[in-house]
Amino acid sequence: MDLFDDVEVLKGVGPKTAETLRRYGIKTVRDFFYNLPRDYENYETPTSIAEMRPGKVVIRGRIDALTSRRARRRNLSVTEGVVRDNTGAVKVVWFNQSYRLRQFSPEKEYYFSGNYEFKNGRYSLISPSAAEVSEIDLSTGLNPIYVAHGKLKSHDFRRLMTASKDKFVLISDLLPTVKSGVRKEALFQAHFPHSLKSIKNARDYLAYEELFELILAARLNRQENEKLKAVKIPFEVTKIREFVASLPFKLTGAQKKAAWQIFQDMEKGQPMNRLLQGDVGSGKTMVAALAAYEVALAKQQVALLAPTAILAVQHYDNLKRILEPLGIKVALLTGATKRKSELKDLIREGAIDLVIGTHALLTDDTEFKNLALVVIDEQHRFGVEQRQKLVLKSPSGKAPHLLTMTATPIPRSLQLTVFGDLDASVLDEMPKGRQPITTTILTEVETREKLYPKIRETVSLGQQVYWVCKAIDDDPRTETTSVKSRAAKLTRDFPGIQIEFLHGRMKPAEKDAIMERFSKGETKILVSTTVVEVGVDVPNATLMTIENAESYGLAQLHQLRGRVGRGQAASYCYLLTSGDLQPSRRLRELEKSSDGFYLAEVDLKLRGPGEIYGALQHGALDLRIASLSDTRLIARAQADVLSFLQNPENMVKYKELMEGITKYQQLTTLN
Ligand code: ADP
Ligand code: MG
16 A cells, blocks of 8 residues: 555545545545644543533533524524533534534533533533544543545544554655654644644644645746747847837836846746736836837737736727837737637737737637737736646747736745746836825715715816725625615716716626726716726726725735726725624725735735635645745745755655645646
8 A cells, every 4th residue: 555545445435435535635545644634622621511611611521412403594504412411511502514413422422622602592512523532532632623524524534544543654754854754753643643742843844844845846847947948039228218218207117127127038048937016006017018019029929918808908008009109010809809810810920919818819729920928917817727828829839938917916935935936026116106095994884974075076076986896786695785786876876977887797898888988087986896906097096985895805905996096196995894893904904004015915914825826726825734924934945945956866766745746836837
């Protein structure tokens, strides 16, 4: 037996159980050992029932009178029972855990750990975890809690793990940088801890191992990228100078520096793989325009991908205005484009220098004559596979240069680990004359009194308003006000003011027309879903209201807010909260700061990277243990990876390691 055998070889794992495990990504013996407890209960010192106080308690006793019923609210089952010890009895309640009916036998004793609280007119123990007394190692009292996977509950995992106790011998050393046997001991202690200290040691090792793998994967991606060939784009100093001089504004120092880094990259025979980060409004598009101009001068083609059609149209309008006078042919290709095949012919013949589009650009029959630069705006909107597709479009085996632009700032810790294969440019300087955005949290009941006068004032100054809603249609089950009913309400409350609404389910042509009327200033208030989140640029809009603000992540709120404050006038953002709850830390941070990098760090701490970047990148970033804010451990792992890579033999010798990191490699790889 070895670690890469199918889970089904394990004791107690029959075909049915194996199927469930596989569905949750536990396919091999290795996966099984790496399915780590989410937490530990400490059953060491149970309280007697008579002495329980409200709050977290552990008790020990027998359970009976188990019943289960449906609650009035649909989709909720309530399972109840009574636990007794020799001092008294207490009611226990579980929600949606009807399997508890079958978990217990009346003659056995169990530990229960949960919250003792006042609910529905009486005190009870709410949703406790439970473990059979005879199964707990009483010398430690520590009991691992596993995430339930379908029918397999925490206690099932405990049972299976116990049955496989003798299989830990299969775990050999993974990394040359750690003492022999440490890995096996760490995994064993994670599942069968003998003290709190041993849990900590186990987690420290496993976090290190995880970071090592992540950093190694990124480094290998970088090495692979460096092996590829790309078309060299010569730096045309004079032409670029003329172009910059013709602009209606002066480039910021940060824009100049980023453009210069890009020009240097593209002069090399290897594909550029650069990430351009800049807060909303920092002028990333201008940098992309400079890069595109340079490539077009070399008689090569550029593709620019935008996350939405609205944004593609806007980029097209902007870039066409700047680049066409210089003789660059710019075209737009989206789902709504008419006479597509003619345009595609032109692209194939090389008659178009710069093509701007959405994912429609990625359809298989769009061919380029000589695609040398791909610019991706708001990278997080594109999956890895979509990016790969585009890279494959490069002719003659040469890979295009790649410039990825993002307004979601990447904290330094992520830069070193997950994005370690990318070179980074940062626009950390705003164009001159920008006004700060004043952000205010309001409860919904305050809108009439505090927000309405501000909206009237904004409109009377000739400026415009965004009003962002969560949902398109009304849903009786939630309290959120939809785009449609909010627009109707505002139309009643502001007679004579032009109001329209916009959402993602509209036809592209309809969306474009609405956006066009807003851009021109005909529409004064635009009620919209988050389709306006990224990139939309209407400098005359100076007020934004975000309804149900507490339901968005920090990064997303910051993105949304960046739609205002783009012109010379002072701008305002109102965060509406629905309940009378205290505003969350997220909202208070947003009220205080407009620095995207600072907010990204806060977000990373509050939610963890899996939440922020993981969902966007197919969950591949859900680190089991390591914290990406642990900069000391990151630095150590990084140094160790670099020395590991010094010796090419390691790549052959450490087979399990190399196989294990392929999932991370797919995270950012572009080739
Ligand atoms: P981002 O994509 O980084 O959010 P944009 O590229 O859309 O920002 O630029 C925001 C606005 O700032 C645009 O209207 C753009 O024309 C303008 N802009 C870009 N660079 C400068 C500059 N150096 N000085 C003044 N305005 C600029
Ligand atoms: Mg942009």
